[in-house]
Amino acid sequence: MDTDTIAASVESRREQLVELSRDIWKRPQPAFEETDAAERLIEVLADRGFEVEVGVGDVETAFVARYGEGDPVVGTMGEYDALPGLSQRVAAERDPVEEGAAGHGCGHNLFGVGSLGGALAVADAIDEGLEGTVVYAGTPAEEAGSGKMYMARAGAFDDVDALVSWHPGWYTAPTKGSCLAVDSFEVTVRGESAHAAAAPEAGRSALDGIQLLNTAVEYMREHVPDPVRLHYVITDGGGAANVVPPEATAEYLVRAPSRELVEEVSDWFRNAARGAALMADVDVEVTQTAGIYGVRPNEALGDAIRETMDDLGSFEVEDAAFAAELHDTLGDVSDAVAELPEDVRDRARDAAYFTEPIDALDAGITGSYSTDSGDVSQVVPLGRMTTATFPVGTPLHSWQAVAASGSTGVDGMCYAAKTIGGTLVRLLSDDDLRAEVVAEFEERGGAEGYEPAMPADADPYELFDVERRPLDVDLDGRVEAVNADD
Numbered sequence: 001m002d003t004d005t006i007a008a009s010v011e012s013r014r015e016q017l018v019e020l021s022r023d024i025w026k027r028p029q030p031a032f033e034e035t036d037a038a039e040r041l042i043e044v045l046a047d048r049g050f051e052v053e054v055g056v057g058d059v060e061t062a063f064v065a066r067y068g069e070g071d072p073v074v075g076t077m078g079e080y081d082a083l084p085g086l087s088q089r090v091a092a093e094r095d096p097v098e099e100g101a102a103g104h105g106c107g108h109n110l111f112g113v114g115s116l117g118g119a120l121a122v123a124d125a126i127d128e129g130l131e132g133t134v135v136y137a138g139t140p141a142e143e144a145g146s147g148k149m150y151m152a153r154a155g156a157f158d159d160v161d162a163l164v165s166w167h168p169g170w171y172t173a174p175t176k177g178s179c180l181a182v183d184s185f186e187v188t189v190r191g192e193s194a195h196a197a198a199a200p201e202a203g204r205s206a207l208d209g210i211q212l213l214n215t216a217v218e219y220m221r222e223h224v225p226d227p228v229r230l231h232y233v234i235t236d237g238g239g240a241a242n243v244v245p246p247e248a249t250a251e252y253l254v255r256a257p258s259r260e261l262v263e264e265v266s267d268w269f270r271n272a273a274r275g276a277a278l279m280a281d282v283d284v285e286v287t288q289t290a291g292i293y294g295v296r297p298n299e300a301l302g303d304a305i306r307e308t309m310d311d312l313g314s315f316e317v318e319d320a321a322f323a324a325e326l327h328d329t330l331g332d333v334s335d336a337v338a339e340l341p342e343d344v345r346d347r348a349r350d351a352a353y354f355t356e357p358i359d360a361l362d363a364g365i366t367g368s369y370s371t372d373s374g375d376v377s378q379v380v381p382l383g384r385m386t387t388a389t390f391p392v393g394t395p396l397h398s399w400q401a402v403a404a405s406g407s408t409g410v411d412g413m414c415y416a417a418k419t420i421g422g423t424l425v426r427l428l429s430d431d432d433l434r435a436e437v438v439a440e441f442e443e444r445g446g447a448e449g450y451e452p453a454m455p456a457d458a459d460p461y462e463l464f465d466v467e468r469r470p471l472d473v474d475l476d477g478r479v480e481a482v483n484a485d486d
């Protein structure tokens with residue numbers, strides 16, 4: 001079973017995949033609300049004969065689908081949540097479908113469907129006689145809430161030997177680096193309201209509590225190790241200047257390369273919150289809303305992904321005219337292009353899309369971003385990559401990324417499907433490769449030390465104030481509900 005066969009298998013479903021990605025794009029749903037997207041993906045998997053478990057880790061929109069029998073077990077992950085406020089048409093100018101509504105600014109409509117295309121192709125290969133099982137993990141709430149943490153904690157990946165996943169981007173390469181672990185906090189301060197001019201002595205300002213805490217965070221910055229990142233926003237600072245605010249809220253992130261360091265700084269932060277409350281004579285409540293690991297890299301999987309990309313070569317973007325128009329709106333992209341290896345920069349600078357596969361840009365590097373794939377990478381070897389779904393230099397979470405995700409991004413999505421499918425088939429058929437991948441995972445610490453950052457009773461629906469809505473899937477008993485307690 002070679003890469004060409006897998007590529008042909010993806011091509012045979014191209015229309016279905018493109019249409020599905022557009023359907024999900026047209027109904028963007030933010031974290032924990034991505035029910036339609038999950039239902040559509042589950043329907044396709046169940047129709048193809050995958051066994052599906054929904055509600056994994058007690059997250060309604062999390063699911064795991066399996067096809068085949070016995071070992072080895074390999075798989076992929078799909079995300080499908082959208083970003084609040086990023087509504088945008090397929091147009092080469094800023095033009096929301098609905099002002100303030102959500103949009104697919106991180107290309108997760110492509111992400112979920114690209115991985116699906118890969119998993120379906122592996123199922124075809126299993127039908128042709130390849131031994132083993134393929135898993136598609138539907139992983140919701142990446143943009144907020146860290147859905148994968150709940151799934152990893154529930155053991156969703158425990159029987160999987162290796163995973164290959166991807167993310168939309170503007171170049172095509174394996175990802176070999178790590179990134180930062182993070183804790184997220186919501187801080188609520190309660191004081192005493194009063195007329196700010198007539199009776200200030202009767203009031204205790206909740207906003208003062210927040211501001212004193214922020215001052216403490218500024219002083220902390222000087223004395224935390226260099227890669228630590230601290231950031232905050234005030235989400236409610238009161239209503240009117242002539243009223244002492246009785247309540248104020250803010251959000252904080254603590255990032256560092258290791259869980260240990262994140263937890264150390266987070267403890268300090270909690271103490272600072274108590275101190276600020278004492279100074280302002282108010283009450284403070286610190287709620288941790290998420291906590292995740294950085295990614296544990298797997299270079300052997302990165303190399304396997306790169307080899308599959310070499311088999312595939314580069315790819316064409318069908319709607320070249322719109323790609324060029326969209327690319328023009330980005331202006332000067334030379335800073336972004338400077339990230340690329342020198343020998344390809346010139347070719348990338350002038351192209352609307354740069355689709356030739358290149359080596360990982362981040363081998364040995366810890367990027368200053370965070371992803372809930374980190375938790376997955378602590379329990380199973382995880383290979384990652386990027387394919388060019390966006391014009392050269394497109395920032396994630398931009399309106400251009402939304403426009404491309406609903407149009408020209410589908411070519412890079414199908415390429416991702418082929419790369420995932422091709423690499424998973426190699427993992428199933430090549431015992432040496434699998435052994436190498438697992439050996440590297442064990443060398444980097446194995447799965448034993450994984451301790452989820454969030455307490456066992458953490459309910460993301462409560463933490464993120466989202467209504468819990470079970471999926472509406474009618475699969476004739478093919479769906480089996482599970483949760484963390486099972």
Ligand SMILES: [Zn+2]
Pocket residue numbers: 106107108142167
């Ligand atoms: Zn994303």
